[in-house]
Amino acid sequence: MSIRQGLLALLADQPMYGAQLRSEFEARTGGTWPLNVGQVYQTLTRLERDGLVVELGDDDEGRTTYGLSDAGRAEVDRWWAEPVDRETTPRNxxxxxxxxxxxxxxxxxxxxxxxxxxxxxxxxxxxxxxxxxxxxxxxxxxxxxxxxxxxxxxxxxxxxxxxxxxxxxxxxxxxxxxxxxRPPASPGSSLHDVDRTVVHESAQR
Known part of the structure; x- marks a missing residue:
């Protein structure tokens, strides 16, 4: 799953600051794909550059809160509506x-x-x-x-x-x-094998 799409989906729920986004992402995915705060803020910077996320100011503790722009909300709606692309095969x-x-x-x-x-x-x-x-x-x-x-x-x-x-x-x-x-058996060896089998069966009688 793309970190980019995951953060946008979380911001569609409510505005959040970076560490909060990281915590929510890990809580909602069971910690299966852990993130570090650096990844989160790096992704937020790109999302802001692309016009999908906007800064909403600082909270009481001085943490910058982010929210979706109209384009960001449209991007999330598109992501919910479209199936996950399987044409690009991930490396296994x-x-x-x-x-x-x-x-x-x-x-x-x-x-x-x-x-x-x-x-x-x-x-x-x-x-x-x-x-x-x-x-x-x-x-x-x-x-x-x-x-x-x-x-x-x-x-x-x-x-x-x-x-x-x-x-x-x-x-x-x-x-x-x-x-x-395996080399093919020659006709002579095949007959020899047959003769040995016949002799062995005769001896048993």
Missing amino acids: ELAIKLALAVTVPGVDVARIVQAQRTATMRQLRDLTRLKASTTGEPDRTQLAWLLVVENLIFGAESEVRWLDHVEARVARAARAVHQAS
Whole structure:
């Protein structure tokens, strides 16, 4: 998720100062994507430059408060209305790692898959426990946090299934390569094998 869009969405709720924006962002996303104050103020500077955010003055403690301009509010409305763009595929380090691993000689792909599955299963267990720790009817902030946690749970479950698929595909490809590299049996050796089988069966009788 873009920090830019996230801050605009928070300012659509109410005017805030930088540290407050950071705190609200982390609270509503369960701290999954932590921000530092520097990132927040850097983004606010760009948003102000682009005419989407305006300074509303200082509060009683001297902290500069920011709000949306008309253009900023229109930008937030557009963001709510449009689906998230999936045409630009984000880089997935695990997918890149395994894609490269199967092309580099000497890499134990099965070991990589096994180690990643163990780590992902551990994360899935921790996330499930975290979700189970929530009791009662959640308020708006808790609901937002739960949705993020559940997204991570679904993602971890999907990754485990994909790793199982990778393991099976790699094993199948290895068997195919092994079979293709075996020299074909000559006609003579085939007959010899048949004769040995006949003799062995006759001896058993």
